[in-house]
Amino acid sequence: MENSVLHLENADIYQRDNLVLSKVNLKIDTGDFYYLIGKTGSGKSSLMKTLYGDLRLQRGTGTIVGFDLKKLKEKDIPFLRRKIGIVFQDFKLLNDRNVFDNLEFVLKATGWKNKEERKAKINEVLEKVGMQKQYYKKTFELSGGEQQRVAIARALLNDPELILADEPTGNLDPKTSLEVMHLLNEIHKSGKTILMATHDYQLIVKFKHKTIKVEAGELFEVAQQAKV
Structure with missing residues (x-):
């Protein structure tokens, strides 16, 4: 077991x-x-x-x-x-924020207090999904595939x-x-x-x-x- x-x-x-x-x-x-x-x-x-x-x-x-x-x-x-990391069909991203802020929102909500640690973690997961260069974009500016990559990055945040x-x-x-x-x-x-x-x-x-x-x-x- x-x-x-x-x-x-x-x-x-x-x-x-x-x-x-x-x-x-x-x-x-x-x-x-x-x-x-x-x-x-x-x-x-x-x-x-x-x-x-x-x-x-x-x-x-x-x-x-x-x-x-x-x-x-x-x-x-x-x-x-x-x-558990959850990836949905319709991404469920916050449209009024950029990519970085979407991920930081999750980290803050799950108890990450240190700003530098949050930044490092966000960079790490965005790199894994090939989206680190788009960290400043609002989610509505992204294609569907890019939004799903961000959603996968979000699912990886807490290992x-x-x-x-x-x-x-x-x-x-x-x-x-x-x-x-x-x-x-x-x-x-x-x-x-x-x-x-x-x-x-x-x-x-x-x-x-x-x-x-x-x-x-x-x-x-x-x-x-x-x-x-």
């Missing part, structure tokens, strides 16, 4: 009062990269929201980065989210044990999707654990990783195709 970052056993996932997934069993270890696939409305987002504390885990057991999802209190959620990427290429064109995927792969190779919900089969075929599928209210692992 030591190296498992996420472990669900017989977990029932609810969206409000509707049971969307039943008896989910899932174990993700440090350094894994998993795709989470399934049709729109199949429960992928509800599963993701349960993992980062937006929806309660009502039945079964679940631990994520050392937190018990069943016992998760409102006050624990900020601490949970410091250990998360797990990155949850919820349709990170959903709003991007195919070329930009590939660039973002290359970036996520590099981050994975650097030792990060990633769970990525996607319906972009082009990426799944091109970048081979373990795949779990949500279908008819259940979750199961899909046999991996032979590596090309």
